[in-house]
Amino acid sequence: MTKNLLLAISIIPLSLLAQKNNFYGGGYEENLLERNSNESSILLNLDETLIDGKPTEKDSLALTPSFDIHANWDNRNIHSYSKDLSRMEGEIDLALVKSNHDYCHPINGIVTSDFGYRSGKHHYGIDLRLKIGDPIFSAFGGIVRISQYSASYGNVMVVRHDNGLETLYAHLSKRHFSSGQRVKSGQKIGLGGNTGRSTGPHLHFECRYLGKPINPNDIIDFENGVLKGKHLSISRETFSYFTKIKKKVYHSIKKGETLYAVSRRYSTPVSKLFKMNGLSQESTLSVGQTVRVR
Ligand SMILES: [Zn+2]
Known part of the structure; x- marks a missing residue:
């Protein structure tokens, strides 16, 4: 793919963008769907800054799917969001x-x-x-x-x-x-x-x-x-x-129980048990001792 292909990208007017909001929810433009599928060979190189009169980076961005939801396009980092949705308000119907x-x-x-x-x-x-x-x-x-x-x-x-x-x-x-x-x-x-x-x-x-x-x-x-x-x-x-992940889980050591048994029971690696509890290979466990397992 070359940079030149970028110039073939047509610009979606803002009015159409608004309709993309509800892509499958009725009121969308049938020809927008068609046009997108015809553009299968176009590479959206969004890192390029374009010169006057040509589509800009922003215009290219507007062509990305569900842009109204994501408002970004990162083609290097697999995970590029930090928002905590476990505190989101209300409900979204997708x-x-x-x-x-x-x-x-x-x-x-x-x-x-x-x-x-x-x-x-x-x-x-x-x-x-x-x-x-x-x-x-x-x-x-x-x-x-x-x-x-x-x-x-x-x-x-x-x-x-x-x-x-x-x-x-x-x-x-x-x-x-x-x-x-x-x-x-x-x-x-x-x-x-x-x-x-x-x-x-x-x-x-x-x-x-x-x-x-x-x-x-x-x-x-x-x-x-x-x-x-x-x-x-x-x-x-x-x-x-x-939030469930973050919840700490503890276990009380029973008679004859080793850290390896605890590791198997909770599927927590022994190395992690050592680290979470400040223990080492040399540490001895006593009956009734509480160890963090998650
Ligand atoms: Zn997997």
Whole structure:
């Protein structure tokens, strides 16, 4: 992709932008949808500052999906938000799709690890078993925001969707799109793999809103590979697991119990137990002693 392609970007008037607010909620412009899908080859290089008379960085930004929600576009940092949504006020009703065909299950694999607390930290996605080279599909339509290699996620892609969500696909063996390219729902965006911090071929799949993870089970029925509903209601309850994580948990040592047994029971690594309680290999535990386990 060259810089010149940028000049082909048409500018969406502000009046149309307002209609993007309600992308699937009625009153949207059909031709806006069409135009976007025709622009599949255009790379939104938002780091460039453009000269007079040409689309500006701001204009390019206005073309990004659900811009009214995100108001930013960062194609380098996977996670670029710091807002605490567990304190958000009210409720947001997100129209996920117009019809059920607008969702495509990323891959039909069995869930090998669920969203939630595990091994002393939170697992922000769902792991789906696959074979290396299996096609991975974009869940909804949108524009690829991140396509890069990361030490932990391996080959990772983040798609910002028109409906306001972002989905993340990690440990891929191949990425078929780069940042700024438009993808449709169901489009093959890459191949499954075992790259990064991964102990076997699988897809680590995340759903995020304003950078904050949502339990994918709130949105998707993983057993049948379909959406649970056309709408998603987002409130502080959606992100309440954050406050649950912070809650400290203690355990009272029983007779004959070792720190290794406690580690297994709470899925907290022994090294973490040492650190949280100021203990070392040499420390001895007494019956009734209280140790922090989370
Ligand atoms: Zn995972």
